[in-house]
Amino acid sequence: MIPLTYYLVISAILFALGALGVLIRRNPLIIFMSVELMLNAANLAFVAFSRAFNVLNGQIFVFFVMTVSAAEVAVGLALIVVIFRTKHSIDVDLMSSLKG
Amino acid sequence: MDLTLILFIVLAITAIATAIGLLVSRNAVYAALFLVLNFATVAVFYLLLGAPFIAMAQVTVYAGAIMVLFLFVIMLLGAEKLPKGQALPWQRPLAIVLTVVLLAEAGILLFQRLSITTALSNPEAALNTEGAVRGLGAMLFSQYLLPFEVTSVLLLVAMIGVIVLTKENKA
Numbered sequence: 001m002i003p004l005t006y007y008l009v010i011s012a013i014l015f016a017l018g019a020l021g022v023l024i025r026r027n028p029l030i031i032f033m034s035v036e037l038m039l040n041a042a043n044l045a046f047v048a049f050s051r052a053f054n055v056l057n058g059q060i061f062v063f064f065v066m067t068v069s070a071a072e073v074a075v076g077l078a079l080i081v082v083i084f085r086t087k088h089s090i091d092v093d094l095m096s097s098l099k100g
Numbered sequence: 101m102d103l104t105l106i107l108f109i110v111l112a113i114t115a116i117a118t119a120i121g122l123l124v125s126r127n128a129v130y131a132a133l134f135l136v137l138n139f140a141t142v143a144v145f146y147l148l149l150g151a152p153f154i155a156m157a158q159v160t161v162y163a164g165a166i167m168v169l170f171l172f173v174i175m176l177l178g179a180e181k182l183p184k185g186q187a188l189p190w191q192r193p194l195a196i197v198l199t200v201v202l203l204a205e206a207g208i209l210l211f212q213r214l215s216i217t218t219a220l221s222n223p224e225a226a227l228n229t230e231g232a233v234r235g236l237g238a239m240l241f242s243q244y245l246l247p248f249e250v251t252s253v254l255l256l257v258a259m260i261g262v263i264v265l266t267k268e269n270k271a
């Protein structure tokens with residue numbers, strides 16, 4: 001069978017790629033997608049540890065992470081829509097003022 | 101080399117390739133579709149790890165609901181292709197260096213300090229799907245009952261927040 005370390009390596013690589021996406025991309029939608037990628041990498045590590053130690057708590061945490069990320073995506077996309085409505089663009093460089 | 105390992109390697113390559121595709125694609129719709137494929141791959145990882153409920157939740161919640169929302173917003177805003185502004189010249193090299201540092205840290209932790217090399221045993225237990233789902237449900241409604249109920253409040257707050265945010269200002 002596959003060692004736990006392999007799963008953790010995959011999880012680490014996916015997390016690093018997500019972090020790279022947040023740093024280099026300028027489209028806020030793609031930044032959001034990269035955040036989702038990082039959350040997924042964390043979930044993969046949770047499930048792998050849950051399997052390795054033979055307890056179900058890790059899977060419960062993944063369930064909660066999924067709920068939180070669903071709520072986060074809904075609110076975040078609503079914010080992007082509102083920003084687009086006021087500025088008519090969603091480039092992250094334009095989001096530099098607190099006043100609309 | 102047994103079949104599971106081959107499957108694992110193929111899935112790993114797919115997951116990393118789709119993640120890179122998400123980073124490099126110019127069109128936001130392609131990026132979203134790459135991410136859908138990545139989520140599906142991770143769902144198969146969950147099946148390999150003996151977590152069928154999480155795998156199905158991954159497909160329905162992430163690849164289904166969340167990504168459809170993403171695609172909907174991308175098409176609503178017409179934001180497939182942003183005009184290319186001038187990027188900060190040091191942004192990309194610095195980001196790559198920081199990511200390599202992050203990966204190196206993770207690698208050091210994994211291979212020196214943690215050193216968990218025990219193989220995940222008993223694939224037969226992973227096939228016992230009914231027991232796993234039943235155990236998960238029992239745990240969710242006993243030990244984790246309060247967080248589970250708080251989750252419903254969180255979803256309600258998010259829903260009201262979205263409605264308030266996107267409401268047209270009539271005044």
